[in-house]
Amino acid sequence: MTDKHALTAEQFDDPEQEHEASTLGMWVFLGTEVLFFGVLFASYAVLRFNYPEAFAEASRHTNILLGTVNTAILLTSSLTMALAIRSAQLSKHKLTAGFLLLTILLGILFLGIKGVEYYGEYEKQLVPGLNFAYEGDNAQSIKLFFYLYFIMTGVHAIHVILGIGTLAVIAVMAWREWFSSDYFTPVELVGLYWHFVDIIWIFLYPFLYLVSRG
Amino acid sequence: MNTSTVLQHRSYINEGYGLKSWLITHDHKRIALLYLISITLFFFVGSMAAAMIRLELATPSGDLVSAETYNKLFTMHGVIMVWFFLIPSIPAVLGNFLVPLMIGARDLAFPRLNLASWYLYTLGGGFTIGALIAGGVDTGWTFYTPYSSMFSNSYVVAVIVGVFIVGFSSIFTGINFIVTIHKMRAPGLTWFRLPLFIWANYATSVILVMATPVLAMTLSLVAIERILQIGIFDPALGGDPLLFQHLFWFYSHPAVYIMVLPAMGVASEIITCFSRNPIFGYRFMAYAILGIAVIGFLVWGHHMFVSGQSMYAGMMFSLLSFLVAIPSAVKVFNWTATLYNGTISFEAPMLYGLGFVGLFMIGGLTGLFLASLALDVHLTDTYFVIAHFHYIMVGGAVMAYFGGIHFWWPKMSGRIYPENWGRFSAIVIFLGFNLTFFPQFLLGYLGMPRRYHQYPEELQWLNEISSAGAVLLAVGYLLPLLYLLWSLRYGRIADSNPWKAKGLEWQALSPPIRDNFEDTPVVKEKAYAYIPEH
Numbered sequence: 001m002t003d004k005h006a007l008t009a010e011q012f013d014d015p016e017q018e019h020e021a022s023t024l025g026m027w028v029f030l031g032t033e034v035l036f037f038g039v040l041f042a043s044y045a046v047l048r049f050n051y052p053e054a055f056a057e058a059s060r061h062t063n064i065l066l067g068t069v070n071t072a073i074l075l076t077s078s079l080t081m082a083l084a085i086r087s088a089q090l091s092k093h094k095l096t097a098g099f100l101l102l103t104i105l106l107g108i109l110f111l112g113i114k115g116v117e118y119y120g121e122y123e124k125q126l127v128p129g130l131n132f133a134y135e136g137d138n139a140q141s142i143k144l145f146f147y148l149y150f151i152m153t154g155v156h157a158i159h160v161i162l163g164i165g166t167l168a169v170i171a172v173m174a175w176r177e178w179f180s181s182d183y184f185t186p187v188e189l190v191g192l193y194w195h196f197v198d199i200i201w202i203f204l205y206p207f208l209y210l211v212s213r214g
Numbered sequence: 215m216n217t218s219t220v221l222q223h224r225s226y227i228n229e230g231y232g233l234k235s236w237l238i239t240h241d242h243k244r245i246a247l248l249y250l251i252s253i254t255l256f257f258f259v260g261s262m263a264a265a266m267i268r269l270e271l272a273t274p275s276g277d278l279v280s281a282e283t284y285n286k287l288f289t290m291h292g293v294i295m296v297w298f299f300l301i302p303s304i305p306a307v308l309g310n311f312l313v314p315l316m317i318g319a320r321d322l323a324f325p326r327l328n329l330a331s332w333y334l335y336t337l338g339g340g341f342t343i344g345a346l347i348a349g350g351v352d353t354g355w356t357f358y359t360p361y362s363s364m365f366s367n368s369y370v371v372a373v374i375v376g377v378f379i380v381g382f383s384s385i386f387t388g389i390n391f392i393v394t395i396h397k398m399r400a401p402g403l404t405w406f407r408l409p410l411f412i413w414a415n416y417a418t419s420v421i422l423v424m425a426t427p428v429l430a431m432t433l434s435l436v437a438i439e440r441i442l443q444i445g446i447f448d449p450a451l452g453g454d455p456l457l458f459q460h461l462f463w464f465y466s467h468p469a470v471y472i473m474v475l476p477a478m479g480v481a482s483e484i485i486t487c488f489s490r491n492p493i494f495g496y497r498f499m500a501y502a503i504l505g506i507a508v509i510g511f512l513v514w515g516h517h518m519f520v521s522g523q524s525m526y527a528g529m530m531f532s533l534l535s536f537l538v539a540i541p542s543a544v545k546v547f548n549w550t551a552t553l554y555n556g557t558i559s560f561e562a563p564m565l566y567g568l569g570f571v572g573l574f575m576i577g578g579l580t581g582l583f584l585a586s587l588a589l590d591v592h593l594t595d596t597y598f599v600i601a602h603f604h605y606i607m608v609g610g611a612v613m614a615y616f617g618g619i620h621f622w623w624p625k626m627s628g629r630i631y632p633e634n635w636g637r638f639s640a641i642v643i644f645l646g647f648n649l650t651f652f653p654q655f656l657l658g659y660l661g662m663p664r665r666y667h668q669y670p671e672e673l674q675w676l677n678e679i680s681s682a683g684a685v686l687l688a689v690g691y692l693l694p695l696l697y698l699l700w701s702l703r704y705g706r707i708a709d710s711n712p713w714k715a716k717g718l719e720w721q722a723l724s725p726p727i728r729d730n731f732e733d734t735p736v737v738k739e740k741a742y743a744y745i746p747e748h
Contacts, residue, residue: 011321011325025323025324028388031424032423039431042457043446050454051452144445
């Protein structure tokens with residue numbers, strides 16, 4: 001392990017301090033992310049309170065089948081992510097890279113299905129600002145629902161894309177045997193981020209797809 | 215090379231030469247100086263707009279600029295001063311320089327992130343200045359919808375992008391400080407031995423990371439709404455304008471504490487040092503900082519007493535706003551108690567520090583007027599409000615910022631500035647400030663509304679006093695720029711602790727070496743262990 005000390009940045013005394021600092025930094029960053037999405041959830045709550053019927057009507061136009069499949073895919077990707085961290089801790093380099101790759105593929109699959117959904121909504125002329133042409137009494141408020149729908153899922157998708165990019169870097173590092181039972185902080189931090197992205201979706205799914213069905 | 219000579223030791227300043235060694239530096243001290251330079255530039259751009267505003271208001275008729283240009287001027291003044299000067303000033307310059315030094319660390323926890331913060335700050339500033347050159351914005355710094363999202367015919371989106379980017383700079387600085395203060399303190403430096411400046415920056419960082427994302431997302435919604443013409447905030451399209459105000463002030467009221475808490479930290483350091491007395495009630499001072507940070511999050515609704523929010527919400531927000539006065543008063547009383555029986559010397563930083571306490575007190579007490587529901591209805595959107603928040607933000611934050619720059623100048627530059635010039639400029643700023651803003655309390659009480667470029671003739675004499683004061687204030691701001699630059703070359707060489715102060719930062723050389731300390735210091739005594747001389 002010749003690299004071990006080179007991996008500790010100069011401002012830290014030891015790897016343990018670096019691990020603690022990086023982890024705390026990631027948690028604080030995720031805290032800011034919660035508040036970032038908090039604005040969208042607050043806006044959703046206010047408008048849903050103002051227009052309960054319109055929002056119920058609008059949510060029935062989302063594609064629940066694809067939304068549910070996507071939820072399952074994202075949850076599975078959190079599992080493979082957790083397995084990647086575990087195998088990094090056990091110094092199993094190739095296995096780590098494999099699980100990371102699997103996580104990336106599931107992320108890409110999620111984005112692909114999201115794209116199919118978006119295309120469906122485009123065809124049904126439900127995209128505000130582009131081709132929104134819904135008829136009916138509640139058209140105005142339904143437009144607001146879809147505005148929020150696209151912003152919320154869009155911001156989430158940007159997070160998935162950034163996550164995939166970071167995972168790719170980490171996967172290459174894992175393949176080159178950077179991580180071991182002594183040093184796996186980056187894998188763990190990306191894992192935290194990925195679970196966060198997953199959790200946000202766990203809130204988006206019922207709000208946008210489920211609430212008024214049944 | 216005349217009088218003075220080259221610096222004696224290797225320091226962070228002469229460790230590398232050339233522009234490149236500064237632009238890719240990871241050294242928190244160099245990044246602090248980069249911030250100092252860019253923030254000073256923005257301060258002067260924002261001041262130019264203020265000067266134009268005061269010039270226009272010297273006469274009752276709108277004869278200097280059109281109403282439209284006037285709107286753009288006060289918007290430019292607000293946007294630049296709030297986001298590019300007041301919010302980053304003390305944390306990014308003094309905090310960056312001092313947080314690792316004061317806690318005995320070699321650097322911040324994430325030096326590269328720190329450099330990225332500065333680049334984001336510069337990029338965001340570039341966007342904003344670009345938009346202002348292209349034609350400006352006329353929405354006011356508050357971007358109230360639906361005017362900003364649907365009607366304004368100016369560069370709203372570009373400025374929002376600028377503010378969004380600079381927001382990320384704040385968030386990164388905040389994360390860096392929180393992690394550094396938690397994880398990188400020197401051995402023996404427990405939480406209740408930390409200098410109050412560190413406590414203040416810690417609380418500020420918490421506010422930064424909790425409030426800034428809300429602003430970023432809210433302004434993004436305004437920008438998207440403006441581009442796509444869909445109204446979450448526009449009542450004509452089914453949206454809710456009150457929602458915007460809630461989200462905006464959820465950031466922007468705590469933002470006041472982002473400006474004033476670090477200022478309180480600076481004042482505490484200065485006052486205890488120049489009265490040679492340990493700070494009175496240290497623990498309560500720390501709790502008060504945290505108290506202000508927490509309550510500061512719960513009072514945003516007092517900006518909306520006349521906006522149509524429910525009466526009960528108004529009453530609740532009024533009560534909570536009064537509560538902020540308690541920890542604020544604790545701080546003022548404890549500074550006073552620190553001075554009591556102290557051996558006070560009136561050096562330039564002390565004059566700034568005392569000026570801060572006086573002006574903050576006037577600003578805080580007039581805040582109580584505005585927190586009162588009924589009185590606020592009379593005073594909303596008048597010059598009373600303008601005077602109040604300038605007393606807090608300029609009288610408070612800027613005074614402390616200047617005081618801090620003077621106090622730590624020997625540490626930053628290794629040079630001593632001419633003391634009498636320092637005292638003189640502190641007095642000029644104090645007088646100029648009061649002359650500018652005190653008449654505005656009267657103007658507001660008499661009913662002069664804000665954001666108008668003309669006014670009835672009977673209000674002219676007060677406006678003339680105010681404009682004359684602005685001239686004096688401008689002189690006061692220019693003086694330090696001149697003599698501090700002068701001192702860089704001709705000032706006396708400073709030893710490591712010219713004020714005989716107690717903080718860890720004074721144990722480092724002046725200017726400090728790259729790693730701050732030769733050996734990690736070990737802390738054995740509590741903060742401010744001054745021995746009173748009587």
